[in-house]
Amino acid sequence: MLMKEYRICMPLTVEEYRIGQLYMISKHCCEQSDGGEGVEVVRNEPDTHPEHGLGQFTEKRIYLSSKLPSWAKTFVPRIFYVTEKAWNFYPYTITEYSVSFIPKFSIRIETRFEDNNGSNDTCDFYKGPRGGIW
Numbered sequence: 001m002l003m004k005e006y007r008i009c010m011p012l013t014v015e016e017y018r019i020g021q022l023y024m025i026s027k028h029c030c031e032q033s034d035g036g037e038g039v040e041v042v043r044n045e046p047d048t049h050p051e052h053g054l055g056q057f058t059e060k061r062i063y064l065s066s067k068l069p070s071w072a073k074t075f076v077p078r079i080f081y082v083t084e085k086a087w088n089f090y091p092y093t094i095t096e097y098s099v100s101f102i103p104k105f106s107i108r109i110e111t112r113f114e115d116n117n118g119s120n121d122t123c124d125f126y127k128g129p130r131g132g133i134w
Contacts, residue, residue, distance in 0.1 A: 014091050014113040029060075037063040047087060055089035076101060 010017055032038040040061045047057035063081045065073070080100060087094040091113035098106040 009117055014115050017113060018090055032062075037066055039063075047089075049087065049089045049092075052089035052092045055087060058084075058086045058088070060084045060086075 012020075029039040040063070041058065042061055043057065043059040045057055047055050049055060061081045061083055063079070065076075065080045068076065068080065083098045083100065085096045093111045095109045095111070096106055097109075
């Protein structure tokens with residue numbers, strides 16, 4: 001497992017960023033969902049995290065077959081999609097991406113939004129069932 005930490009200072013508050021992020025996600029989903037392709041929401045339901053409290057779980061399928069270059073279409077199945085599972089316990093989020101035809105490949109992104117200038121010493125994420133910090 002490869003782990004990286006990035007700190008990005010933004011010129012707005014966490015709440016302002018959350019509102020903008022929700023708007024842009026919604027806008028992008030609408031723009032990309034045409035002609036039978038795009039974003040399909042599979043599940044969207046409330047969820048609870050033991051440390052971060054109430055939030056929302058969303059599972060989406062992002063169909064990308066028509067977006068691939070012609071040479072790549074020869075290697076991937078006719079129906080190609082990326083599954084996105086997102087647990088939003090704002091200001092803490094977990095997002096996992098997996099590809100429909102490569103079940104062992106996945107990317108997990110944990111994000112914590114804070115109202116500071118990025119100067120805190122540690123970024124203590126949720127310690128998961130595997131024992132380490134993810």
